[in-house]
Amino acid sequence: MQVLAISEDATICNSVYRVFESEGHKAICVSSPSEALQLLQHGFLTDFLLIDIATHVQGDDLFIPALMQNIHSDKLCILSVADDTSWKEFAERWKINTSLTLPLLREDVDKLTSRLEVEAFTTSSSPTRASANGSHYHLEELDNNRFFLAASPAMMRLYRDIRVLAPVDIPVLIMGESGVGKENVALLLHKYHARSEKPLLNINCAALPTELLESELFGYEVGAFTGATKSKPGLFELANKGTLLLDEIGEMSPQMQAKLLHVLQDGTFCRLGARSASRVDVRVLAATNISMQDAIAEKRFREDLYYRLNTLTITIPPLRERREEIPLLMGELFRRGALELGQPFMFPERLLDAAQEYLWPGNLRELRNFVTRTLILRDEEAAYNYLRTKAKSHAEEAPMEELRAEVPAKQSAAALGMKDAVNIVKNETEIRMLQDALSASGWNRRRAAANLNISYRTLLYKIQQHGLSA
Structure with missing residues (x-):
């Protein structure tokens, strides 16, 4: 010693x-x-x-x-x-x-x-453990029954990077597809920060209109707008000496980007309706699933704000690029879910095999939802068939898109009726256009709406109506 x-x-x-x-x-x-x-x-x-x-x-x-x-x-x-x-x-x-x-x-x-x-x-x-096949992986507990798991070389490197970056008191930009676990990485960064005993607050920048987002971040004084009968501190004040996660920051409006840049530069801001500035000491983490370089090129994101945020950048690989982790993730999710529901569940080996054949475009979020649904329904056969069907549909995605466009036109008018046939063609065409626009924009909904020449709210409604997901 x-x-x-x-x-x-x-x-x-x-x-x-x-x-x-x-x-x-x-x-x-x-x-x-x-x-x-x-x-x-x-x-x-x-x-x-x-x-x-x-x-x-x-x-x-x-x-x-x-x-x-x-x-x-x-x-x-x-x-x-x-x-x-x-x-x-x-x-x-x-x-x-x-x-x-x-x-x-x-x-x-x-x-x-x-x-x-x-x-x-x-x-x-623990937390570095050995799986059934002898390979080692890292499992770390987080708040609210969440966890971080790394087994692939890419995720092991990412974990080491997190441990190096966590103590540093400057902004970190977390990038990755929707559902890869960006919030879990933020929790891990906060866990190993010197201010870990202070709060970690987060806000989804895409979920609120600009005016409401401004009042949530910066707060407001009495009389700042109709209905402001008492003052309210914003998240920057509530997270003082702690950490603030700005999720989906790529969807933030240019007006809010300018205000955020000001806070990051000198730590000061004004509540809505305030006459004097407030000073805070907040560590900012930002997360996004869009291509920031494309957003900058298209003038949707300020270049100076990007360089202020990306001093330290962490990119999380999608689940399809680390398939060796799928059995470990499923095992852990099933174990935790079974304990929470109080219902033991032993999933068959073939379920793991089928899961590894599927691309999981929704990443960890989709995997977690699948496990929850399987635990509740307790139908192994249905779960297995679901995965096999999804894997097969992804493998044949291109030809299936063509078939879906052709089938309605070939169905007999007598069987469907002219009105029904027209509606089917309309819906299939609409789905295809939505999917193409969303894919081309990297699932940046505001950009996709602009390309489709429809409002942002209409696009959100259409996504929900047709059950589309990244």
């Missing part, structure tokens, strides 16, 4: 050396947090960082964020004297669970050694 201690007291440093080295361990003692940080940044590996708060007058000086963000809280240990509880505030803030009382004894070394052995066992078994 190797420990690094911070103490200004030479007596305590000598005690650390003597106690640890007498048990065959290595100890290094420095006098300040900055020296400890320098060692860590130069590749020094330590099993525990011991922080002597007993002889340090200003405790805040010991727990500098730059140092705390460079080492996991499980490796932090506070050195204090008996009956001193002043350190508990710092322990709670930085999630430090280990403390030792001075003077150090052999039993203290044994305590740390035992903890290290337990953590080594835990790390080897």
